[in-house]
């Protein structure tokens with residue numbers, strides 16, 4: 001790649017000395033081919049064709065070491081154009097490969113291919129990749145495993161082996177038809193028909209006994225379990241019968257170990273968990289089900305896999321199930337999430353911004369859109385919508401990155417507001433005209449190097465719910481969460497500025513708030529949205545554009561020679 005010249009090694013060495021080892025020396029280069037194609041799968045007694053990568057569901061795993069780069073050539077042999085996103089990978093200075101459709105690129109047309117340069121930097125642990133067009137991510141997703149750099153090791157006991165479990169959603173119908181129909185009628189999209197673990201619903205569902213995913217373990221060994229929530233519309237509680245979980249990383253950053261009997265994981269989040277096979281050799285259920293503390297329709301079924309010990313013993317007549325909290329148990333969810341703290345060790349230091357120079361206060365709401373026909377299926381015979389600061393995001397017809405980089409007018413406006421149009425009792429009984437948002441493509445411009453704080457304020461509009469907000473291009477520190485309305489005097493006093501977790505997706509509590517901080521040191525065009533797919537489809541999105549700094553090293557990389565064309569431009 002022409003990067004292995006002497007000068008960069010000298011610089012890398014100097015950087016290593018200065019930064020105590022957190023520098024990014026040139027890493028290894030990997031090449032992957034992703035072939036998108038339709039494939040038949042039979043689940044829940046019916047066969048249907050789904051879009052896959054390389055014919056598998058979930059798709060292939062990308063494995064790298066910290067600081068490496070992966071070139072992924074996506075060959076679209078499917079029926080329609082789409083894009084792929086590397087969730088949680090910061091891709092420094094390289095928004096060209098980030099992927100969200102019509103945000104950083106136009107879809108890869110069917111019959112063509114596009115190579116992404118996925119640049120890993122500080123991430124270490126588990127992330128994932130997924131389609132970022134319509135609802136295609138339901139079947140087009142897979143794991144990204146980032147091992148410690150060469151000659152470094154985990155900040156915990158070296159596991160004997162590792163395992164990845166991906167939680168997913170299965171719909172009997174066509175996912176894109178489901179969301180298109182919902183958007184057309186204005187109502188809620190159909191809920192999924194099952195959840196899956198590594199593509200299999202598990203034996204609590206019809207016709208699923210034989211295919212239940214089995215994780216084989218040896219008695220006495222300790223495993224590094226990587227759990228990814230790729231579910232479309234529900235947060236999840238996850239547990240393994242009789243086995244403790246010791247959570248050691250979240251969103252590819254280490255945390256202080258938490259030993260627990262269950263975790264709450266939102267769509268978009270990943271967790272690295274140590275599991276020791278220390279129970280009597282037998283079969284134990286791994287189970288995962290929804291955590292939805294709102295008054296909304298959701299899938300309340302449970303997906304299972306089996307933790308199965310190797311060896312000679314008679315299989316149990318009944319396999320024990322773990323105790324999962326109730327679907328609406330927000331105390332159980334909070335009891336877990338409030339324990340999460342950054343490891344913040346000498347080898348894995350953190351650096352929490354304390355001189356905030358750009359503050360955003362963003363309300364996160366479900367809304368109504370006036371029905372364009374005589375009657376819609378949403379509340380008040382209107383259509384459902386969603387917004388950030390009362391602006392429901394409209395996806396433009398060509399990508400924002402190209403418009404920004406090339407100075408094309410009329411694609412977006414740079415006036416996403418720093419606060420909502422009205423301050424009211426956000427989490428009380430909402431009675432004002434913020435029920436109807438405006439519909440626009442407004443982005444927030446941020447100067448390079450600013451220390452940014454964003455306070456997400458949940459509201460009770462239409463339906464109060466937990467919202468897993470996700471930001472591309474960054475990980476950020478979750479410095480505080482609370483219930484009710486954020487209070488600018490008292491709430492910051494509760495912040496954790498010592499060891500807040502460094503994550504890329506956070507659950508904004510139902511009728512509560514969450515505060516995040518980061519340094520705007522990654523120039524580019526970065527999508528920010530709720531990772532509940534229906535909320536994002538309704539407009540719970542915006543874009544942060546981090547401007548270039550003063551040097552080449554603090555500016556966006558030049559675009560690759562080829563980007564997929566924008567046919568509608």
Ligand code: C2O
Nearest residue numbers: 087100268470527
């Ligand atoms: Cu997991 Cu915008 O993505």
Ligand code: CU
Nearest residue numbers: 467530532535
């Ligand atoms: Cu949401």
